[in-house]
Amino acid sequence: MDFWRGFALVTIFINHVPGIYFERFTHRNISTSDSAELFVFLAGWALRLAMGKTPAELPTSTVVRRLTRRALIIYAAQILMTTMALAMLAGAARALDNPLLLEWHNAAAVFYDPVNAHIGLVLLTHQLGYFDILPLYVTLMLIAAPAIAVIHRSAPGVLLPLSVAIYLVTLTFRIHTPSWPVAGHWLFNPLAWQLVFVLGFCCAGHDGLGGWARRHIVMLRRLALPVVMFAACVVWFELWPDPTRLPEPRLFFIGQKTFVTPIRLVQFLALVAVMSAAYPLFSRWIGPLDRYLSLLGRNALNVFCVGSLASLAAQILRFTARGGIGVDAVIVLGGLVLLGLIAWISEWPDRKRS
Amino acid sequence: MDFGMAGSKAQLRQLILLCGALAIGAFPAFAQAPATVASPAAPAEEPGISKECTTPAMTIRGDVALPTLATALRERKAVKILTIGGSSRAGADPQNGGYNATIQRLLETSLKGVSISIVDQGISGELLRDASERIKAEVALNAPDLVIWQVGTSDAFSAIPVEEFEADLTETVRWLKQHNIDVVLIGLHFVRNLAADAHYQAIRHGVRRVAAAERVLQIRRYEVGEWREKSKTGNVPADEFATTEAGYSCMAEYVARAVSAAAFDKNWPGKPRN
Numbered sequence: 028m029d030f031w032r033g034f035a036l037v038t039i040f041i042n043h044v045p046g047i048y049f050e051r052f053t054h055r056n057i058s059t060s061d062s063a064e065l066f067v068f069l070a071g072w073a074l075r076l077a078m079g080k081t082p083a084e085l086p087t088s089t090v091v092r093r094l095t096r097r098a099l100i101i102y103a104a105q106i107l108m109t110t111m112a113l114a115m116l117a118g119a120a121r122a123l124d125n126p127l128l129l130e131w132h133n134a135a136a137v138f139y140d141p142v143n144a145h146i147g148l149v150l151l152t153h154q155l156g157y158f159d160i161l162p163l164y165v166t167l168m169l170i171a172a173p174a175i176a177v178i179h180r181s182a183p184g185v186l187l188p189l190s191v192a193i194y195l196v197t198l199t200f201r202i203h204t205p206s207w208p209v210a211g212h213w214l215f216n217p218l219a220w221q222l223v224f225v226l227g228f229c230c231a232g233h234d235g236l237g238g239w240a241r242r243h244i245v246m247l248r249r250l251a252l253p254v255v256m257f258a259a260c261v262v263w264f265e266l267w268p269d270p271t272r273l274p275e276p277r278l279f280f281i282g283q284k285t286f287v288t289p290i291r292l293v294q295f296l297a298l299v300a301v302m303s304a305a306y307p308l309f310s311r312w313i314g315p316l317d318r319y320l321s322l323l324g325r326n327a328l329n330v331f332c333v334g335s336l337a338s339l340a341a342q343i344l345r346f347t348a349r350g351g352i353g354v355d356a357v358i359v360l361g362g363l364v365l366l367g368l369i370a371w372i373s374e375w376p377d378r379k380r381s
Numbered sequence: 382m383d384f385g386m387a388g389s390k391a392q393l394r395q396l397i398l399l400c401g402a403l404a405i406g407a408f409p410a411f412a413q414a415p416a417t418v419a420s421p422a423a424p425a426e427e428p429g430i431s432k433e434c435t436t437p438a439m440t441i442r443g444d445v446a447l448p449t450l451a452t453a454l455r456e457r458k459a460v461k462i463l464t465i466g467g468s469s470r471a472g473a474d475p476q477n478g479g480y481n482a483t484i485q486r487l488l489e490t491s492l493k494g495v496s497i498s499i500v501d502q503g504i505s506g507e508l509l510r511d512a513s514e515r516i517k518a519e520v521a522l523n524a525p526d527l528v529i530w531q532v533g534t535s536d537a538f539s540a541i542p543v544e545e546f547e548a549d550l551t552e553t554v555r556w557l558k559q560h561n562i563d564v565v566l567i568g569l570h571f572v573r574n575l576a577a578d579a580h581y582q583a584i585r586h587g588v589r590r591v592a593a594a595e596r597v598l599q600i601r602r603y604e605v606g607e608w609r610e611k612s613k614t615g616n617v618p619a620d621e622f623a624t625t626e627a628g629y630s631c632m633a634e635y636v637a638r639a640v641s642a643a644a645f646d647k648n649w650p651g652k653p654r655n
Binding site for chain 2: 045046123124125126127130131132133134135156157201210211214267269270271273277278281282283342345346349350351
């Protein structure tokens with residue numbers, strides 16, 4: 028899990044620098060899903076591992092308390108990151124004498140409607156571009172995770188059907204999560220994305236869906252491989268059908284990130300099945316890379332926060348330097364070193380103790 | 382900057398597909414566009430332009446029509462507008478709903494008895510290539526009559542190659558026209574420090590070239606700001622005007638006025654005689 032979470036963190040860092048040369052090498056170029064699905068799926072997976080013990084070993088009330096504390100830490104990280112990002116944009120606008128930077132990535136409301144925008148930032152209803160996945164994570168950890176924990180322990184068979192039902196209703200009626208004070212909606216709709224979280228939770232277990240998947244993994248991989256290959260062809264060759272000719276309700280047939288539509292979700296699950304077979308094959312050949320990505324994955328929150336700010340810094344640098352493969356190479360190499368350093372520092376206390 | 386990779390990917394894609402087959406004249410200056418649909422009744426009144434938003438360039442407009450919008454006005458008395466693009470969700474009278482609400486209010490005042498609904502799907506900072514993919518899905522989901530698309534600023538900031546930018550914009554504008562959806566492009570902001578920036582200017586001219594070639598309405602935001610800079614009128618400096626509430630309020634007025642006039646294929650004062 029740590030390896031794949033580290034992989035997601037690296038690709039998120041690169042993809043959050045739009046236009047960078049190396050974004051063409053991330054898997055979203057041959058996939059209808061991207062690292063966001065992987066990130067949320069693994070968050071659900073981690074939740075299951077965290078509460079894998081029996082109620083006698085770990086009471087549900089303790090689980091809920093721990094999840095709430097974790098959610099508050101992530102919330103604090105989001106507020107800190109957003110504040111620093113705003114300061115970076117403001118600093119860049121001043122240094123470059125360019126007021127347009129004040130409204131880059133949805134920052135305009137903070138500078139031109141500060142009273143409402145600050146309320147929105149605290150309520151998470153106002154989010155900066157590329158700083159919008161943690162609000163989803165906070166919502167999932169604060170609301171969905173305790174609910175999942177309680178349902179899993181009281182009526183485990185209800186959890187996945189309930190999650191699927193919420194997802195289907197959300198897509199059918201196109202229920203958005205509104206943003207405020209700027210009219211619009213969340214880029215990551217928690218009502219839809221909760222299904223990815225729950226699927227991660229369920230797949231991590233050895234009973235229910237997880238147990239069934241493990242028992243039938245060979246068949247699943249055989250089914251998944253054509254799906255992954257077909258999706259890769261569609262994305263690479265841009266063979267998307269005309270969405271206006273698709274049947275209703277169209278949200279079930281088009282690829283859309285906000286609602287993590289079935290086209291993305293099914294391909295992502297197929298990718299998980301295929302890569303679960305691939306990892307044991309290539310892990311022996313990529314020892315240092317395996318260790319590096321696992322190091323990142325073990326310290327995901329710290330790495331993600333620093334990575335997000337580094338991505339924004341990279342965007343400002345690219346704007347100043349007008350891109351170029353040399354600049355992009357420096358950004359990627361520097362970013363990877365920085366992420367590794369943050370992860371290494373994060374583990375420093377543990378190393379010292381041991 | 383094209384590092385060669387995008388081109389090689391496109392060539393490879395074409396090659397493989399081939400193998401598989403073998404196996405606003407001005408608004409200041411809107412571009413010309415054919416007006417094939419009979420104009421509906423003229424609006425009760427065109428949205429007025431407030432004093433602080435007036436520029437000489439506003440007295441000129443071309444003959445671009447918005448035929449789908451005109452049909453919607455005539456047959457349904459209801460219009461759905463999709464707004465999309467990098468900064469469509471910014472600025473303009475936030476207490477009263479922002480930029481889109483201002484456009485809606487002005488159009489409803491102008492087009493009395495017509496129901497105007499605006500679907501805002503703008504993502505700040507989004508590149509054109511990503512918006513191009515998303516816009517098709519949003520069209521399928523929302524069935525708009527008109528798309529108002531703020532385009533180019535994020536691409537200029539992210540150093541997207543001009544050729545790639547123009548190709549994506551052309552492809553998407555054509556797709557919209559093929560689906561009988563009118564398009565209004567809103568170009569880049571004027572910023573004094575970017576007046577000599579080669580890439581920013583190249584993207585700006587790219588928008589203009591595509592608008593002219595594809596004969597779609599373009600609101601020339603840059604020229605308005607530039608004119609304000611040269612004339613030094615108004616209380617707001619030109620480059621700040623681009624991003625402030627005043628700037629967005631004026632932009633909303635320009636859009637409402639241009640859309641209203643173009644939908645009715647009505648000449649504005651000062652329209653050049655052909």
